[in-house]
Amino acid sequence: MTMSQLLDYAAIFFFCVLKASSLDTFTAAVYEHAVILTNATLIPVSHEEALLLMNKNLDLLEGAITSASKQGAHIIVTPEDGIYGFNFNRESIYPYLEDIPDPQVNWIPCNNPDRFGHTPVQERLSCLAKDNTIYVVANIGDKKPCNASDPHCPPDGRYQYNTDVVFDSEGKLVARYHKQNLFLGEDQFNAPKEPEVVTFNTTFGKFGIFTCFDILFHEPAVTLVKDFHVDTILFPTAWMNVLPHLSAIEFHSAWAMGMGVNFLASNLHYPSKKMTGSGIYAPDSPRAFHYDMKTEEGKLLLSQLASHPHPTALVNWTSYASGIEAPSMGNQEFKGIIFFDEFTFLELKEVTGNYTVCQKDLCCHLSYKMSEKRSDEVYVLGAFDGLHTVEGSYYLQICTLLKCKTMDLHTCGDSVETASTRFEMFSLSGTFETQYVFPEVLLSEIQLAPGEFQVSSDGCLCSQKPPSGPILTVTLFGRLYEKDSAPNAFSDLMAQALRVTLIVVIPIVYSLGW
Numbered sequence: 001m002t003m004s005q006l007l008d009y010a011a012i013f014f015f016c017v018l019k020a021s022s023l024d025t026f027t028a029a030v031y032e033h034a035v036i037l038t039n040a041t042l043i044p045v046s047h048e049e050a051l052l053l054m055n056k057n058l059d060l061l062e063g064a065i066t067s068a069s070k071q072g073a074h075i076i077v078t079p080e081d082g083i084y085g086f087n088f089n090r091e092s093i094y095p096y097l098e099d100i101p102d103p104q105v106n107w108i109p110c111n112n113p114d115r116f117g118h119t120p121v122q123e124r125l126s127c128l129a130k131d132n133t134i135y136v137v138a139n140i141g142d143k144k145p146c147n148a149s150d151p152h153c154p155p156d157g158r159y160q161y162n163t164d165v166v167f168d169s170e171g172k173l174v175a176r177y178h179k180q181n182l183f184l185g186e187d188q189f190n191a192p193k194e195p196e197v198v199t200f201n202t203t204f205g206k207f208g209i210f211t212c213f214d215i216l217f218h219e220p221a222v223t224l225v226k227d228f229h230v231d232t233i234l235f236p237t238a239w240m241n242v243l244p245h246l247s248a249i250e251f252h253s254a255w256a257m258g259m260g261v262n263f264l265a266s267n268l269h270y271p272s273k274k275m276t277g278s279g280i281y282a283p284d285s286p287r288a289f290h291y292d293m294k295t296e297e298g299k300l301l302l303s304q305l306a307s308h309p310h311p312t313a314l315v316n317w318t319s320y321a322s323g324i325e326a327p328s329m330g331n332q333e334f335k336g337i338i339f340f341d342e343f344t345f346l347e348l349k350e351v352t353g354n355y356t357v358c359q360k361d362l363c364c365h366l367s368y369k370m371s372e373k374r375s376d377e378v379y380v381l382g383a384f385d386g387l388h389t390v391e392g393s394y395y396l397q398i399c400t401l402l403k404c405k406t407m408d409l410h411t412c413g414d415s416v417e418t419a420s421t422r423f424e425m426f427s428l429s430g431t432f433e434t435q436y437v438f439p440e441v442l443l444s445e446i447q448l449a450p451g452e453f454q455v456s457s458d459g460c461l462c463s464q465k466p467p468s469g470p471i472l473t474v475t476l477f478g479r480l481y482e483k484d485s486a487p488n489a490f491s492d493l494m495a496q497a498l499r500v501t502l503i504v505v506i507p508i509v510y511s512l513g514w
Contacts, residue, residue, distance in 0.1 A: 026204035029068035029076040030266040032278040034298040037085040050095035057083050064300050069132035077137040077266040080212050080236040093188040097141040103173045110171040130171030137166050139236040162189045164209050174200045179211040184391040195219035205231035205307040212237040218481040225259045231308050232262035239267050241274045243415040244402050244473045248277025249289045254438035256281035260312035262305050283309050285450040317437045319458035321429040324365045326356035338413035340390045343382040360385035364399030364430045371422040378404040380412045395483035399430035402473040419444040419470035428461045437478040443469035
């Protein structure tokens with residue numbers, strides 16, 4: 001046998017072993033964690049005090065990790081800020097940070113804890129993964145020293161990063177991701193100089209990872225799916241629900257469907273700050289989700305997913321709507337505000353109907369039939385085509401059917417959690433200028449509607465059967481990433497004013513229990 005034949009046989013043998021060891025399905029777990037907070041987040045503490053708090057949270061995470069492993073989970077995701085909490089400044093977060101090396105160093109902290117200095121949190125996470133034979137995804141803080149030779153070096157001589165880490169089932173560090181898109185008030189952290197695209201391979205698929213606010217932007221979220229072809233996204237988050245379009249389970253499940261990937265979302269559980277909503281989402285439907293504003297308990301979710309989801313058909317998000325002749329609605333349109341954005345609305349006045357509302361280049365079409373037209377509830381069709389400039393700058397095209405808070409049309413767009421009106425059918429479409437459209441259906445009491453709707457290849461979000469509960473909103477949430485830059489100085493000034501308002505108002509709102 002020649003050397004060439006030997007190499008051919010070896011390659012075939014390696015391929016067969018690899019294929020035999022790969023899994024068609026896997027069991028995913030996410031943990032919604034009721035985080036334990038320090039009493040004084042703005043006052044620096046000793047490293048020992050910081051470690052004491054982190055170990056209290058790690059004790060709770062250990063219980064979830066152990067339970068998930070016993071139930072056969074291959075991987076578990078835990079939340080952003082789940083180990084030390086939130087509301088820190090740059091100085092007060094520092095005692096909680098560790099130096100997290102590049103995973104290329106081939107390191108198992110559980111076996112060699114002192115290789116990169118004092119890293120007790122990484123050691124404990126590594127041992128939890130190794131002892132339970134499970135991949136563990138966690139969010140901690142990374143610190144990297146710098147000096148005057150780096151023109152971007154912060155005045156305190158270090159970079160501080162909001163960081164996701166992944167340890168494999170042997171306890172090895174296999175992924176490290178520094179959050180790119182920091183949310184309003186995350187001044188304790190730096191963004192990396194360039195967006196990081198982090199992936200890793202397993203016997204149950206290819207994974208990518210990003211954090212919370214990243215989901216609203218192209219980098220690295222869309223790049224991971226479109227250019228790196230990951231099967232599953234890991235998503236630690238500390239998500240504050242914003243109705244009607246940005247509640248956690250609503251938007252995260254829509255993103256999974258719109259992008260055609262599995263999506264494992266682990267949120268903090270802190271109801272007084274509107275933080276709840278975790279889930280395991282497949283491209284075709286949610287597999288498991290949790291939303292709980294009533295208790296203070298954490299929640300472990302498990303579900304089976306395909307390791308390599310079937311590719312979803314490309315959707316032409318303009319085709320269906322472009323074929324509809326828009327009826328004349330006279331002067332019945334009115335303006336309303338959703339999360340600081342001015343929508344154009346049209347009231348649904350009949351038990352059944354076909355309506356069209358337009359704003360700029362976007363026209364939204366709705367066909368619907370209610371079971372009855374209630375006298376105590378108002379629904380509208382709304383359109384928005386513009387740049388959102390509050391906690392971030394991102395261009396949206398949105399078509400939405402939603403319930404108004406009261407009979408007063410000025411409340412259309414306000415946060416609503418319950419409804420009584422049932423629909424027998426709905427069909428929503430729009431003349432979108434983007435391929436990135438995320439379909440949302442949210443029912444009364446903040447519930448999803450798995451298996452009750454579909455998206456056609458020509459861009460129609462249509463009910464497959466009468467929804468199982470009263471509707472809060474049916475929405476097509478479109479993103480035009482190429483238009484994200486602010487158009488003029490006046491818009492920048494207005495955005496800055498709104499950000500200042502939010503910084504002042506949000507803590508007051510939360511303190512009132514809203």
